[in-house]
Amino acid sequence: MYKKKLIFLLFVLLGIFLLSGCYDRATINTYSDPSFSKNTITRLAIFPMKNVNLTAGESRAINRGIAKGIHQINPNIEIMSTVEIIQILNKQGLTSEWSAFLEDYASTGVPNTETLFKIGDVLGVDGLMQGEIVNVYQENSHYGVNQKAPSVKLGVARVTVRYSTFGTDSGKLLWEATSDGINKTGITFSDDPSLIEAVMLAQQKIIENLPF
Structure with missing residues (x-):
């Protein structure tokens, strides 16, 4: 009996290995102000993504990805680099004010207009874009035998990007x-689910729905 269960487990593992990494998806919800049109923004400042638990290289790839997506849709929009944004805000002593703005907006859902006017004037832009990872869930794949029966669980990385x-x-x-990116992988022979891949899935869905 145990031998049959072991054979069954091996077949299950083989099947999941062959399907490994094939379960990737993303969903999206969007909001657009009635006054917003394609020509509303001509110069845009894209801030570094907030709450990122990724490497410096991965963070740069995320920032480049959203900037590239905007340029592909509307090459006339001038995009201010994150390095330049940080340098100017630090020089003007506005870094903490922007952080306070984001915290206040996250809790109230209402932007502080005074801060927007001030930072927009200092940066010389008519639009500010802020990305944020608002939720992260990651669980590695595992397998085993529970009460002499095979037990298999796929790994998953799930993020919500806004x-x-x-x-x-x-x-x-x-x-x-706001987009949810989900990356699932198989077990044993495949890598554990990738957080950056889940982020990229969510971001790509957002890029496909950019309004510029």
Whole structure:
């Protein structure tokens, strides 16, 4: 009996190995202010993504990805680099004010117009975009035998990514998108689920729905 169960387990493992990494998907929800149009923003500042538990290289890839996506849709938009944004905010002593703005917006859902006007004026842009990872769940795959029966569980990495775009002339939230990225893998022979792949899946879904 045990031999039959062991053979069954081996077949299960083989099947999952062959299907390994094939379960990737992303969902999305968006909001757009009625006053927002394609030509509302001509110069955009994209801030570094917030709450990122990734390597420096992965974070740069995320920032480059959203900037590239915007340029592909509308090459006329001038995008301010994250390095330049950080340098100017540090020089003007506005880094903590932007952090306070984000915390306040996260809790109230209402942007502080005074901060938007001030930072927009300092950076010389008419739009501010902030990306954030708002939720992360990761569990590695595992297998075994429970009460002489095979036990198999796929690994999963699930993230929720949100991008918010604020107008520095209107002081409004112009556009916002929230996307869940899910990366599942098989077991034993495959790598554990990748967090960065889940983030990229969510971001790609957002890029496909950019309003620019």
